[in-house]
Amino acid sequence: MTTPPLPIYAPDSLRGWVLDVFRALGLEDADAAIVADGLIEADLRGVESHGVSRIPIYAERLRRNLIKARPDIRIAHPAPVAAHVDGDHGIGFVVARRAMDEAVRLAEESGIGLVGVTNSNHFGMAALYLEQAIDAGFLAFAFTNSSPALPVWGGRTAFLGTAPFAAGAPGGEQGPFIVDMAMSVIARGKIRLAALYGEPLPEGVALDADGQPTRDAQKGYEGVYLPFGGHKGAALAMLIDILSGVLTGAGYAGGVRNQSRDFTGPTEVGHFFLAIRADLFMPMEEYRARMDTLIERARSCPTADGFEEILIPGEPEQRRREERLRTGIPISASILEDLEREAETLGVAMPDPLPAAAGPTR
């Protein structure tokens, strides 16, 4: 028995459909475009967990008005180079993009800009906001908190989020440096997909609801995920909640709602963004040349057993992106089923996949 190849979609036509979906859900055109770009960008990079697979849950929360389609986002300046963004429960992509824009604007004037965000929602792939700053010539940090999924160190119940540690720096000819990594050994979105596909988890990744180790993805998804690097990852997850939640005034300490399961109110997600001018201490060309030197030297290190080459953080996703821009975005059957249901509900037909070829199977 052979598995048929997955349907593959041209990025542009898929993006057009996503745009129409979010227009139909009530977003203004410009905001729908920001969401479409963010989701397609994640799928292009192979971060399927943060791509179009999330549309049904965003749609559900928009229909319930737990995410506002047309928020009144407000920006205040409690200090000269710090801004507070009240997202008014808008979709995270739009609120976060606006916030990072403000961080970059502040950094342009003063060298560094800090933005704290309240009343936001899931903002998709954190690398989106790093790239936004990097493209403008700034180093950046982009943090968000999220609903409980990880135990504190020594605990066995969900308390901290798995939301990523995300930081980036512009580069030269060798490209930028982008780190966007979940606090769990495996990203929550990936555990969700494994549950969806009925695939087992590796060991040491999750505990079930009773605090026992499990390799059953569904049980893990309903239980707690373990932090990477033991107490070190757990400490970083707590730092991210302090910056995104305690400091900003958003939900925190387990108070952020799970967007997939809790419909009793808005999620109360908070974000924290920093942008830093890359040419603070030297001309931009010199900074870029130094980044190139770092990356070239790193790449020329002799490889360990089992490695054919050295990849820089962000490079695997960049390669996947280039490939998928050529070959298209594959969508697995269970996700497609959800998307088609959504298309029908909204009366916005999905595009046809590309003509069948020897695509990947799942």
Added chain:
Amino acid sequence: MTTPPLPIYAPDSLRGWVLDVFRALGLEDADAAIVADGLIEADLRGVESHGVSRIPIYAERLRRNLIKARPDIRIAHPAPVAAHVDGDHGIGFVVARRAMDEAVRLAEESGIGLVGVTNSNHFGMAALYLEQAIDAGFLAFAFTNSSPALPVWGGRTAFLGTAPFAAGAPGGEQGPFIVDMAMSVIARGKIRLAALYGEPLPEGVALDADGQPTRDAQKGYEGVYLPFGGHKGAALAMLIDILSGVLTGAGYAGGVRNQSRDFTGPTEVGHFFLAIRADLFMPMEEYRARMDTLIERARSCPTADGFEEILIPGEPEQRRREERLRTGIPISASILEDLEREAETLGVAMPDPLPAAAGPTR
């Protein structure tokens, strides 16, 4: 056969001796006091690897003028809220303290302050600078780069440093949050001590000079250390080199000299400090109450098997500190031998240990 208890020193008398040592090495009184405070603070917290055990190597570099006893530290402001500190090859403790002071001053005015440092040296325990900011009411990041010790992900030779990810936040009645953790599974200083004591390393901690896994601490100390969390820790180590080295203009990309083995020039260490006002988005009392809530909720999580209580990052060191303020600082035989040699060279006699009691043995 029983091992005799380690000699234990009263913190104050040990601190007085360290002060005299650095005066004898040519530092001004105020600077010698900063170094003495930093070393004693590390020993009080049980971070023996960053305490008085380092005196001989600092002394050696001071005698060779690779660390300047009386540097001309200069501060410039390339942007309104960013400062550049040229440490003039002074001892890291003094340069870093001055730099974090400036970060706090900038943050007080503008909400956030960034300081990049060049021409510095090993600054001891990163938590010192976090505490400096926390005591003033600021959140902080304190990064430094260091000589090659970790491979890039997929490499087998030393390229990145093991210098810590260090961040902290003021708290309320429940105390602050302090994370100061080496990028290696085990801190380099601890591997150095294991080599000194002839103790074996755990598995998965180091490779020998040929790139093979080893549990021999001396071989590991001469080889490479593995990052915590695999590629995630390696990515953080590269980020720290970008912020501390590439951005600031200090040594980077493997260019920082090993202070213990390379006497061909100054180390060219760079640092990166951020201070952030804790009351940016709400009154200070409210921020402190939220931190207390976070910590209280974290502490009240049910414990996993093998844990009796939940400890917050920074809390184990804080407990050790309180204990050692009462009982004193134990010093192991091999370190004591080095210190006594230094005392003799400089003509500054060590204090007597406390009267023998049932102290810890090593």
